[in-house]
Amino acid sequence: MIGDEEHEGMGSESGGMMRWLITYADLITLLLAFFIILYAINRTQQIKFSLVAQALANQFDSKSIVGQGLGPSVITQNSGISTLAAQKQQLQSLSHLQNRIQSAIRSVGLTQEVSVHSNARGVEVSLSASTLFASGSARLSPGAVILLDRVGGALASVPNDVEVVGYTDSTPIRTALYPSNWQLSAMRAANVVYVLSRVPHINPQRLSLSGFGRYHPVATNRTAVGRSENRRVNILVLRNSVAQVAIGNGP
Numbered sequence: 001m002i003g004d005e006e007h008e009g010m011g012s013e014s015g016g017m018m019r020w021l022i023t024y025a026d027l028i029t030l031l032l033a034f035f036i037i038l039y040a041i042n043r044t045q046q047i048k049f050s051l052v053a054q055a056l057a058n059q060f061d062s063k064s065i066v067g068q069g070l071g072p073s074v075i076t077q078n079s080g081i082s083t084l085a086a087q088k089q090q091l092q093s094l095s096h097l098q099n100r101i102q103s104a105i106r107s108v109g110l111t112q113e114v115s116v117h118s119n120a121r122g123v124e125v126s127l128s129a130s131t132l133f134a135s136g137s138a139r140l141s142p143g144a145v146i147l148l149d150r151v152g153g154a155l156a157s158v159p160n161d162v163e164v165v166g167y168t169d170s171t172p173i174r175t176a177l178y179p180s181n182w183q184l185s186a187m188r189a190a191n192v193v194y195v196l197s198r199v200p201h202i203n204p205q206r207l208s209l210s211g212f213g214r215y216h217p218v219a220t221n222r223t224a225v226g227r228s229e230n231r232r233v234n235i236l237v238l239r240n241s242v243a244q245v246a247i248g249n250g251p
Helices: 002-060 079-107 142-155 181-197 224-230
Strands: 114-119 122-128 162-167 207-211 232-238
Touching: 079 114, 079 122, 079 142, 142 181, 142 232, 162 181, 181 207, 181 232
Parallel strands: 162 207
Antiparallel strands: 114 122, 122 232, 162 232
């Protein structure tokens, strides 16, 4: 009897050890499956990146200088140099344009009423509304048409997009033609665009317009001088890298 009990105890101990080994083996199997999944995911991402890089490289027809991975790099030997050269050429072109516009302004004796300067968006020509229009009107004067023809001749020398923006002062207006300063500023910009669109060698597709009314003033509206400065039409020759979105001078 004693021998049988010892034999049964040894069998129980052996069965418990086997159950522990089975649990351990299951854990090892799960860990192995987990790392296989991680490897597969990482490999899939590499293949996707390689396909994208290959497609872009083929699109740009370039040679890789970065890395020796599964696909050619999008960064090329000449891309940085070409971009810098293009930017330098554009700056020179806009600088020449600014000089030509200033010469056109001097030729009609309006250096006090018209200003030309460069900013982050391009070359901006700011024309006093009193030089272009009668008070409360959007009809261009004959002298204004001559001025815009000469400015347009300078604009024809570059392919850049041109944005024309109209502004007024804060004095309310309510007429049959212009119920508010919004309509007045937009119509003034539209008439300037119309004259520029008729200048030879200017593609009308380059032109856009907007009206900001009394908003975005450059001076106080509490004085006559300040209101005169706020009544203006700006012609902005955009840099190639600037999106064609009318944002005015900012708040």
